[in-house]
Amino acid sequence: MNIMQKIKVLYITDNNDSEYPDLLMNYLNVSEYRNRLSIEQVDAKLINSEMDSLDYIAVLTEVDPTLLELNNKDNVLYLTESASVESNSIFKYQPLDQIFKAILNLYYDDKGKLLSTNDRKSTSIISFTSANGGTGKTVLSLNFAKFLASHSLKVLYLSLERLTSYNSYLVGEKEKSSELYYYLKDDPLRLFNKLPQLIDTDKELKIDFIPTNLELDEVKSLTKLHLEELLKTIVDLNEYDFLIIDMDSENNMLREEIMSRSHEVFWILNPDETSFMKTHFLIDTEEYKKIVEKKMVHFIINNYGGSIFSNKSNFELSPKAYIDHQSGWQNINDREKLLGDSKIGIKLLKCLPKISIGLEEDEHEGRV
Incomplete structure (x- = not known):
């Protein structure tokens, strides 16, 4: 399991009094900052001879x-006994959260994210969309997330639907809330700090997700800038191998932006003329043509029953995979659909030649 990259802090003291450093470190271990910071105490008498070999990020x-004799004095916070207006000075006797926040601010850029490092994780963004509802987009996206997570990959599932249905598939411990919307709209600088607290985990499926409870108007009011902020923040957490996005089938502005920022896109269709017609109408617009030309967009036929309407060739869509209609799903709940399937994830992965997770080829290549 990969963990978030921590900022390593060197605490330099000039006496034998360890009461304050101990207080600081003990509080850190139970605070919301424990996954972002680690503190090591060093005596000032040793600092000149050892500083070059110490792997510190903040002081x-x-x-x-x-x-x-510090090589880099830009990353130093001077703890003072009284309040000071100096930019790199901080009052020692104030709420400890404020001190931790000051450390983080040293290494956040103007949008509140960690500065880049050489050991960053590469997060692949894979999105699922459709031109109309009822295509099974959510269950396919979650089956793919489950498949990746079952191969020891760290996966975050993000639903941006106006009428979310993921909660009938995933089980977590946190209550659904609109906090994500609040931070995106009103306090984006705190989003990086707060996002890990908003993430829940389905322990059985090993899928992380954000239990959002957004109103229709809230989703509609999200802009491209909000979406850019959210996606960059998730990537900058430096924790996930894959971000799986379940898009809203009606918000064309957000869909266009998500597709343009995705590495791969699964476009889900039903095997009927309406689904093909709506899809063709959308991708025939100038905005979507550019995205389809530049991105790897994979058209997937779900609920396939063995045949498609006769004039499908008029719509110039080339399906990459067919997911058979699951007749047995009529008598089970959504959670059971997710737990019981073992083939959909493999089928979808085979559409993505750029992604390899070391699977052996199945002996049978038939449809799922």
Whole structure:
């Protein structure tokens, strides 16, 4: 399991009093910052000879920084006994959360994210969309997420539907809320800090997800800038191998933006003329033509019953895979559909030649 990259903090003291450093470190271990920071205490007498070999990212010091031979003084916070207006000084006796926040601010850019490092995880964004409802987009996206997670890959599932249905498939411990919407709209600088607290986990399926409870008007009011902020923040968490996005089938503005930022797109259709007609109408517009030409868009026929209407060739769509109609699903709940399937994920993965997770080829290549 991969963990979030932590900021390693060096705490420099000039006396033998360990009460304050101990208080700081003990509080860190039970605070919301414990997954973002780690603190190591060092005596100022040793700092000159050892500083070059210490792998630190930020420095807290009770010693005047001008008296220390530090290679980089831009990452130093000077703990003072009284309030100061100096930019890199911070009052020692204030809520400890404020000190942790100041450390994070040193290494956030103007949008509140960690500066880039050389050991970043590459997060692949794979989105699922459709031109109309009722195509089974959600169950396919979750089956693919489950398949990836079952192969020890870290997966975050994100539903941006106006009428969410993922909650009938996933089981978590956190209550659904609109906090994600609040931070995107009103407090984006705190989103990086708060997002890990909003993420829940389906422990059985090993899928992380954000239990959102967004109103229709809230989803409709999200802009391209909000979406860009959210996707960049998730990637900058540096934790996930895959981000699976379940898109809304009616919000064309968000769909266009998500598709343009995805590495791969699954476009789900039913095997009927209406589904093909609506899809063709959308991708024939200039905005979608550009995306389809540049991106790997995979048309998937779901609920396939062995044949498609006679004039499907008029719509110039080339399906990449066919997912058979699951007659047995009529008598089971959504959770059981997700737990019981073992083939849909493999079928979808075979549409993505750029992604390899070391699977052996199945002996039988038949339809799912």
